[in-house]
Amino acid sequence: MKESGTANGLHGTHDINIEQIESFEGMIRDDRLSSLVDWLNAMLPDLRLPLDTTEEELRGCLIDGTIFCTILNKLHPGSVEMDCGSEYGPTNVKNFLTAMDEMGLPSFELSDIEQGHMIPVLECLKTLRLCFNPNDEANSFQNPSRKRWSLSSEFESIKLKQGCYADLSDATVLELMKSSSFDNVSTQSLFGILYRIMDESIERKKDVPHRVACLLRKIVEEIEWRVSTRAKNLKNQNKLFRAREEKYQSRIRALETLAKGTMEENVVVLNHLQHMKFEKSKLEEKGKAEEQDVLELKKEKVQKDLEISRLREELESRRKMHEVHCLQLEAQAEDNKVLLENKLKELECLLSDSSKKVDELQSFSESKQKRWKDMERSYQSFIDQQFGVLKELRDATKSVKREVLKTRKSYSEDFNFLGIKLKGLVDAAENYHSVLAENRRLYNEVQDLKGNIRVYCRIRPFLPGKSKKQTVIEYIGENGELVVSNPSKQGKDIHRLFKFNKVFSPAATQEEVFLDTQPLIRSVLDGYNVCIFAYGQTGSGKTYTMSGPNLSSKEEWGVNYRALNDLFQISQSRRSSIVYDVGVQMVEIYNEQVRDLLVVDSSQRRYPLFQSFEFYFLCSLPY
Numbered sequence: 001m002k003e004s005g006t007a008n009g010l011h012g013t014h015d016i017n018i019e020q021i022e023s024f025e026g027m028i029r030d031d032r033l034s035s036l037v038d039w040l041n042a043m044l045p046d047l048r049l050p051l052d053t054t055e056e057e058l059r060g061c062l063i064d065g066t067i068f069c070t071i072l073n074k075l076h077p078g079s080v081e082m083d084c085g086s087e088y089g090p091t092n093v094k095n096f097l098t099a100m101d102e103m104g105l106p107s108f109e110l111s112d113i114e115q116g117h118m119i120p121v122l123e124c125l126k127t128l129r130l131c132f133n134p135n136d137e138a139n140s141f142q143n144p145s146r147k148r149w150s151l152s153s154e155f156e157s158i159k160l161k162q163g164c165y166a167d168l169s170d171a172t173v174l175e176l177m178k179s180s181s182f183d184n185v186s187t188q189s190l191f192g193i194l195y196r197i198m199d200e201s202i203e204r205k206k207d208v209p210h211r212v213a214c215l216l217r218k219i220v221e222e223i224e225w226r227v228s229t230r231a232k233n234l235k236n237q238n239k240l241f242r243a244r245e246e247k248y249q250s251r252i253r254a255l256e257t258l259a260k261g262t263m264e265e266n267v268v269v270l271n272h273l274q275h276m277k278f279e280k281s282k283l284e285e286k287g288k289a290e291e292q293d294v295l296e297l298k299k300e301k302v303q304k305d306l307e308i309s310r311l312r313e314e315l316e317s318r319r320k321m322h323e324v325h326c327l328q329l330e331a332q333a334e335d336n337k338v339l340l341e342n343k344l345k346e347l348e349c350l351l352s353d354s355s356k357k358v359d360e361l362q363s364f365s366e367s368k369q370k371r372w373k374d375m376e377r378s379y380q381s382f383i384d385q386q387f388g389v390l391k392e393l394r395d396a397t398k399s400v401k402r403e404v405l406k407t408r409k410s411y412s413e414d415f416n417f418l419g420i421k422l423k424g425l426v427d428a429a430e431n432y433h434s435v436l437a438e439n440r441r442l443y444n445e446v447q448d449l450k451g452n453i454r455v456y457c458r459i460r461p462f463l464p465g466k467s468k469k470q471t472v473i474e475y476i477g478e479n480g481e482l483v484v485s486n487p488s489k490q491g492k493d494i495h496r497l498f499k500f501n502k503v504f505s506p507a508a509t510q511e512e513v514f515l516d517t518q519p520l521i522r523s524v525l526d527g528y529n530v531c532i533f534a535y536g537q538t539g540s541g542k543t544y545t546m547s548g549p550n551l552s553s554k555e556e557w558g559v560n561y562r563a564l565n566d567l568f569q570i571s572q573s574r575r576s577s578i579v580y581d582v583g584v585q586m587v588e589i590y591n592e593q594v595r596d597l598l599v600v601d602s603s604q605r606r607y608p609l610f611q612s613f614e615f616y617f618l619c620s621l622p623y
Ligand SMILES: Nc1ncnc2c1ncn2[C@@H]1O[C@H](COP(=O)(O)OP(=O)(O)OP(=O)(O)O)[C@@H](O)[C@H]1O
Pocket: 459, 460, 461, 463, 506, 536, 537, 538, 539, 540, 541, 542, 543, 544, 545, 549
């Protein structure tokens, strides 16, 4: 056996190491991968994968399952449903794997494409490639520039030229290994080559060179792959058959159920048939009964005919009677007609009366209508007048409103003017108070000038029953002169002259007496003390003058009541500026005893006073 002298590593069997073998195997696998990539590029022109794509790079392209689904749909249109929405989801891969299982083709596990070994994935791709080109094989998709291999003829030609397989050079073996020409070779041929190499090795009694061993290994791998692919295919087909069998079994069961149902239906139909037979017999019996009924009805008909003839006779007699009755009725109708004509005449008379009445009523209603129209006109004129009045009222209201506004304006102006006036009045009032004080001062000075002690004399008229001739009064002067006569005296002593501030005649009224004391009483309000003292013998008229005979009559009030009344009136009129406290004390001196006349208890009336100060004290009592 001739070996190429320049070979290193792959030359010969003895000096080769494991590293070299592995690199050689890697070259073979890369070659297979590039072949698949080349096929994928041919199937999907947009893919454009480089031929030196690694397994991991290919995994990245295949992991979303789109390429698998697209290729399978090219192979069998519509065989797999593609989910375009899931970019990296396993949906497409799962759909693809399911479709492959259904079609009985070998596939891989989901974990293989995700992170496992790529060999099952590549084997699956290879299967697909085979499915596309069962005759022409995968090389039809390869680059046309690459060499097409026909291994059996190549081997045959090598064998013919060099005599045995062991004499194959490294370059030739490498070229054989690089190519994918095993795909074109049948399994039987591969076994043939294998046996021949082994037979040759036995004949030669020599070990197989390493390069040939590699070739053998590749052939064995190819055979193994094919066997495993077949086994998987068979397994999948077996699964498919089982699925179909189950489907058929279920169909058989359904058909059996259907057949059972049909049998039950047959039983029902038979029952129905029997029932119909029973019904038929019943109907036959009924028919017989009805025939009998017909006979009886015929008999009955004969009877009825007889009866009808009898009824006809009767009808004839009745008709005759009816005709007689009609004649009677006609005669009656004639009579009624005459009567009705008479009535009609009466009604016509009534109608003419009624029409007259209607005419009267119509004329009455027309007069009424005319009156209503007049009334309507008058109401309308009244309403118009009212509207006019209303309008006038509205105008008046508007003018009143204007007046009110104007008055309000003038009122505010007047108010302001009055304010100014009031201010003037306030100033004047202040002046008035000062003038009043001055006036008061002058008034009291006048009272002083008139005299602090004034003595008045009042002459009581005769009491009823007394003679007026017994009077001693001779003369009453206007300036307080009083001349009294005493007949018991002689000469000039007969007449006696008295002088008072004023003498009131018997005719003087209570008011005249009070008017002279009024100024003195009023000076009390300016802080002066006043005492009114009534003096006289019993029955001379002190009580009459001071209190009055009858309190119910204002005319007869005495000095006391008149003085109090006057003081209260003045204090009331000055209440806005001055508040007065008025006190009253009324005493009586009788038999040199002073008595309080306002004490109710008569035992307590005596006044506790010393005799020497009595007169002075009484004079200074405020009234
Ligand atoms: N001016 C008068 N006009 C009419 N009647 C008078 C007048 N004055 C007194 N009289 C009458 O005289 C009578 C005696 O008067 P009055 O009682 O006032 O006297 P008096 O002085 O009070 O007596 P006494 O001291 O006893 O009480 C009474 O009936 C009274 O009505």
